[in-house]
Amino acid sequence: MNIKRCLTLTRAGIIESLQFRLGALVVVAGNLLYLVVIYHLWQAIFASVGTETVNGMTFTDTLIYLVLATALFNFMEMYVVWEMGHAIQTGEITIQLLKPMKYRSYMFWSYSGTAVTQFFFTFLPTFIIVAIVTNGAIPLGLNLLFFVISVMLAISINYSIDFLTGTICLYTESTWGINIMKQVIVLLMSGATIPLAFFPEPLKTIVNYLPFQSIYNAPLSVLLDGNPEPAKLLTTLGIQLFWCVVMNIASRLFWKLSLKRITVNGG
Amino acid sequence: MSNIIEIKNITKEFKVLNRREGLKGSLKDLFSRDYKIVRAVDNISMNIEQGEIVGYLGPNGAGKSTTIKMMTGILEPTSGEILVNDYVPYKNRTRNAQNIGVVFGQRTQLWWALPLVESFKILKDIYGVSDKDYNDMIELYQSLVDIEPLLHKPVRQMSLGQRTLSDILAAFLHNPKIVFLDEPTIGLDVSMKSKIRTLIHALNKEKNTTVILTTHDMGDVDALCRRIVIIDKGKMLYDNDIEHLKGFFGYYRTLKIRVGGDLKQTAEKIRAQLPEFSVSADDEWISILVDEAKSKVMDVLSQLQKSYKIRDMQLEEISTEEVIKKIYEEGVK
Numbered sequence: 269m270n271i272k273r274c275l276t277l278t279r280a281g282i283i284e285s286l287q288f289r290l291g292a293l294v295v296v297a298g299n300l301l302y303l304v305v306i307y308h309l310w311q312a313i314f315a316s317v318g319t320e321t322v323n324g325m326t327f328t329d330t331l332i333y334l335v336l337a338t339a340l341f342n343f344m345e346m347y348v349v350w351e352m353g354h355a356i357q358t359g360e361i362t363i364q365l366l367k368p369m370k371y372r373s374y375m376f377w378s379y380s381g382t383a384v385t386q387f388f389f390t391f392l393p394t395f396i397i398v399a400i401v402t403n404g405a406i407p408l409g410l411n412l413l414f415f416v417i418s419v420m421l422a423i424s425i426n427y428s429i430d431f432l433t434g435t436i437c438l439y440t441e442s443t444w445g446i447n448i449m450k451q452v453i454v455l456l457m458s459g460a461t462i463p464l465a466f467f468p469e470p471l472k473t474i475v476n477y478l479p480f481q482s483i484y485n486a487p488l489s490v491l492l493d494g495n496p497e498p499a500k501l502l503t504t505l506g507i508q509l510f511w512c513v514v515m516n517i518a519s520r521l522f523w524k525l526s527l528k529r530i531t532v533n534g535g
Numbered sequence: 536m537s538n539i540i541e542i543k544n545i546t547k548e549f550k551v552l553n554r555r556e557g558l559k560g561s562l563k564d565l566f567s568r569d570y571k572i573v574r575a576v577d578n579i580s581m582n583i584e585q586g587e588i589v590g591y592l593g594p595n596g597a598g599k600s601t602t603i604k605m606m607t608g609i610l611e612p613t614s615g616e617i618l619v620n621d622y623v624p625y626k627n628r629t630r631n632a633q634n635i636g637v638v639f640g641q642r643t644q645l646w647w648a649l650p651l652v653e654s655f656k657i658l659k660d661i662y663g664v665s666d667k668d669y670n671d672m673i674e675l676y677q678s679l680v681d682i683e684p685l686l687h688k689p690v691r692q693m694s695l696g697q698r699t700l701s702d703i704l705a706a707f708l709h710n711p712k713i714v715f716l717d718e719p720t721i722g723l724d725v726s727m728k729s730k731i732r733t734l735i736h737a738l739n740k741e742k743n744t745t746v747i748l749t750t751h752d753m754g755d756v757d758a759l760c761r762r763i764v765i766i767d768k769g770k771m772l773y774d775n776d777i778e779h780l781k782g783f784f785g786y787y788r789t790l791k792i793r794v795g796g797d798l799k800q801t802a803e804k805i806r807a808q809l810p811e812f813s814v815s816a817d818d819e820w821i822s823i824l825v826d827e828a829k830s831k832v833m834d835v836l837s838q839l840q841k842s843y844k845i846r847d848m849q850l851e852e853i854s855t856e857e858v859i860k861k862i863y864e865e866g867v868k
Contacts, residue, residue, distance in 0.1 A: 283648075284646060284647075284648045359642070362639065363639060363644045366608075367632060367661060368630070368632040369629065530610075531625050
């Protein structure tokens with residue numbers, strides 16, 4: 269019963285996102301441009317250092333990592349903050365609150381459709397192309413299964429952070445700045461723009477204690493490690509699970525408190 | 536008949552920041568803790584029965600939307616009790632949502648990019664409507680309005696009228712006990728308005744759905760509501776049948792006569808003759824607002840006929856619109 273509700277929203281999201289063909293093309297074009305830029309940027313970085321490996325990563329390693337991070341970003345980013353901010357400003361949130369579902373899950377499932385579409389149209393093709401072009405640099409084994417688990421946890425953490433940030437919009441009534449700030453923090457701290465291996469030691473330690481690295485760094489390191497030590501793999505997934513639970517609880521609590529504010533003082 | 540909505544002495548207050556003027560004032564406002572309390576709804580009570588259509592009226596900013604938001608559970612009353620379908624709405628918002636449908640003026644709950652039928656299917660699953668109920672409902676819709684051409688049209692391509700119609704159908708789809716319609720006919724042309732009124736009326740009849748309607752269009756009220764509730768500045772002004780409304784300020788009718796000669800002068804004379812009524816004159820007619828509690832229109836007419844040669848006459852009933860306007864402007868004595 270409940271599952272049916274959720275899946276119908278996913279289905280709607282898929283159909284909806286397929287309506288905007290031009291938008292999808294623009295995203296692909298933008299990504300290609302971005303990839304060209306990071307290709308040349310990192311080539312320059314490696315050339316200036318002059319050694320084959322920097323911080324334990326070769327140029328190819330770095331590039332594979334960053335290309336996959338971009339693809340992962342396209343598929344996991346849900347733009348929930350935008351949507352919530354918009355709904356709050358226009359008052360549309362009142363209609364969404366009157367659905368016989370919890371708002372948090374209503375939003376999640378409404379967006380899941382886009383994620384599914386993005387998975388098949390951006391992530392999967394990118395992954396296949398990278399796998400073929402690099403000719404075996406991505407190990408194809410049991411790590412794929414762990415990768416799927418890791419991505420699911422990452423999606424949940426990412427959504428919780430988004431939802432938490434979106435809830436802040438209830439107080440500020442402005443979206444743009446908050447969203448940009450969130451995006452920069454998440455992308456940098458998660459290792460989506462620069463692999464964590466390149467971070468200076470103290471920063472690396474700090475980042476390891478934050479939830480963000482569980483979003484991009486964790487799934488990518490699971491994917492790119494063909495023969496992980498079981499202990500290391502379990503630690504990675506365990507930390508993800510920990511953050512998944514913590515962020516879920518935090519975002520739910522914060523929402524509950526904030527909702528009280530809406531019902532007491534109006535939208 | 537049982538009450539589906541019970542409201543007892545509800546009051547809703549908002550805390551509003553006192554804004555100051557100018558750049559300096561705006562800067563000060565950043566740190567200001569200078570709040571004032573605004574009472575949007577002030578001690579309102581009413582009971583609404585299953586199957587009623589209630590017109591909920593009031594000037595802009597009277598507190599209508601706030602009351603409706605409290606009934607739907609989006610707002611929590613500052614004090615007082617409210618029961619909708621035996622639930623306290625703000626405590627059971629999600630459960631309450633299952634039993635209500637809403638159409639909020641210009642907003643839509645439909646999926647913008649999808650054909651209408653897809654939106655219906657999504658709503659069907661969200662509200663857990665069975666296949667049979669869903670098909671019956673679509674069949675009913677088809678018998679009431681011609682929805683076939685709308686079903687396969689994406690919502691973003693619809694005209695405002697078509698979209699409003701679709702939104703109303705969507706609100707009734709899960710056969711809720713109560714439907715809240717907030718200005719459903721705003722911005723629509725005459726034929727669409729009448730189509731929507733017929734539809735609301737038919738759905739109310741067919742499903743015995745309680746309908747709470749806010750509007751500024753007295754045509755909606757005359758066509759649909761037997762009972763109206765009027766509020767202003769958060770206070771209840773009137774809650775009764777629409778027939779009683781007309782007698783609310785006495786039974787007024789306007790008698791218009793045309794006589795020879797200078798109308799303005801004649802009007803002066805009539806005014807002296809009938810001091811208890813208000814008399815006015817324009818280029819064609821002399822209008823006398825007759826309070827039927829004091830004397831009958833026919834008596835006034837025959838009295839006037841003795842002194843003047845009346846060439847033509849008209850009798851106008853006071854419209855709901857005029858009564859309401861009077862209530863908004865003068866309040867209740």
